[in-house]
Amino acid sequence: MMKGVPRYLVTLLVLALACSLASAYDPSPLQDFCVSTNDSASGVFVNGKFCKDPKLMLVSANDFFFSGLNIPRDTSNPLGSTVTLLNVDKILGLNTLGISLARIDFAPYGLNPPHIHPRGTEILVGVGVITLVVLEGTLLVGFVTSNTDNSLFTKVLNAGDVFVFPIGLIHFQFNSGHTNAVAFAGLSSQNPGVITIANAVFGSNPPINPDVLAKAFQLDRNVINDLQKKF
Incomplete structure (x- = not known):
């Protein structure tokens, strides 16, 4: 007391x-x-x-229905990955149910870059590769704890493996193999949201003052300017 x-x-x-x-x-x-x-x-x-x-x-x-999640998505983008999110905007019946689903397609060495879901924990299931012959795949995944210690928890996933990303923590998935891969993720929110770290920091609108980012990342201001141009 x-x-x-x-x-x-x-x-x-x-x-x-x-x-x-x-x-x-x-x-x-x-x-x-x-x-x-x-x-x-x-x-x-x-x-x-x-x-x-x-x-x-x-x-x-x-x-309460959606069709087509079995269809491979186009991954011909700079990151080599595509996320297909089925949230309340795609399945209207999810409203108030507190869940959503995502399919993540990876090209060889494709990356779902470091990001957070501010409103949802994520559980990811590795289901192998989408090829005509090989039915196996490898994803390097991980998350980083909050600023108390910034510990990295990382794991290599094969077909059928499951990994959990706690709510609000920075996490990523990387296809470390030379074949296409796909994974499915369940999220504990009907609209979990996503904040991609690099996009938010270097691609904000209007841009964050380069001096702020230069000091935060301990980089030369010219490097920050170049990064902001990329995003």
Whole structure:
């Protein structure tokens, strides 16, 4: 007990902290479903979305359905990777359910660069390569803890392996093999968001003052200018 503080105030403080922590995540649903809609006249506003009224027969099976996640994506970009995210904007029935899904395609030596999901923990399943013959693949993955120690946790994943990236921590996936690879990820939010570190720091609009970045990264200002031009 803190000296001079009544017991009931301590109890209220603990309860307030517990409630504030709980509200940091997607709220638990209080009904079977709350299918998202852009029509504000058809329902109530829940968790950032208006919901269809199921009593008016506005909800259908298609609100919980997506087709085509088996199709390989184009990875002919500078990073050699493509993320296909199925969040509440793609599957309207995910609203209030607190989950989403992503397919990640990798070209040989493709990279899903260091990034964070501010609203979701991620669990990644390595499912092998997409080729006509070989059915194996290798992903180098990892995450870094917060600034208390900046520890790196890294692992090489093969087909069928699973890895968890805790919420809000910087993480990455790299195809260290010479064949195409694909992985699926589940996220603990209907709209987990993504912040790609390099894009946010060097590609902000308007740009961050180069002097700030030069001091932060301990680099020459000309190097910062060059990096900002790339993003």
